[in-house]
Amino acid sequence: MPSVSTAKSKNDSISGPAEASRVPQQGRSRASYERMLTAAEKLMVKRGNDDFTLTEVAKAGKVSIGSIYLRFDSKDDLIRAVHGRVLAQLDDEQILMMQDIADKAQKLDDFARLFVDSYAELLKRYSAVLRPIMFRAITDESISALGRSYAEKLTQEAERQMLRYADQFGRPDHARLVGNANRMIYYTLARYLGLGSSPEAAHQGNWDELKEDLAIMCAAFLRAGPLTR
Structure with missing residues (x-):
């Protein structure tokens, strides 16, 4: 039997899942391990849930x-x-995405357009596998906690970059503004992609128009002053 190391690489050092599995480091054993994960992931994407057997994973992988x-x-x-x-x-993709946006965005409108478009397309690429995972997170605290930790990391970076344009904001509570702007972007995209509790609402409307309008709304919301009484 090949030796099994408990050392964790970048993609294995995730508190819940990594500790729940025994990740091999040797070439052939590692390749077999990756085939298991890939087979299970493909079954989840194909069925839209995790209703598969380990026998099916073994056959597919x-x-x-x-x-x-x-x-x-x-x-x-x-x-x-x-x-x-x-x-x-x-x-990994989110880190590169935010670095690219930081390099390109010169003003608030640039940031809103680049962030909404890039984030929307990233979520769309992963949506097929995120749907069953998010559904399972409702009852699996390990998956839920891990998802929250990654989401919080992106949230902090997105809000940090939004604050670069705080001189263009229309109200003084900047933390509140960027927090709400970020939530509006995520919840709108998630609803369209069927991520969460309302999959029946997925794909309503035109995707490109939604992205354009969402970027405009984000920039306008941040610039808006208080309502007159």
Whole structure:
């Protein structure tokens, strides 16, 4: 049996999922492990949920049931590992996305347009796998907590960049403004993509028009002064 290391690489050092699995470091064993995760992820995307068996994972990933149980104590642990890998990949892309926006945005309108468009397309690319994961997070605190930690990381960076344009804001409570702007962007995109509790509302309207209007609303909201009484 190949040796199993407890050392954690960048994409494995995720508190819940990494600790729930035994991640191999040797080449062939690592390749087999990745096939397990990929097979489970593809089944989740295909079915829109995690209603699959480990036998199906073994067949799709060309691995044995025994090798799956060598790495995971249960199907739940396998799903958590898939979640951890997906979020690590998403986080890598989010970091690059925010760096690119910071380099390109010269004014508030630039930021709103670039952030909404880039974030929308990123969520769209991952939406098929995020849907079943987010549904499971309702009852799985490990998955829920991990998702919150990654979301908070992006939220903090997005709000930090918005605050670069605080001299253009129309009201003095800047933290409140960027927090609400960020939430409006996420909840609008999530609803369109069916991420969360209302999948039946997905894909209502025109995607490109939604992105354009959302960017305009974001910039206008941040610039708006208080309502007159």
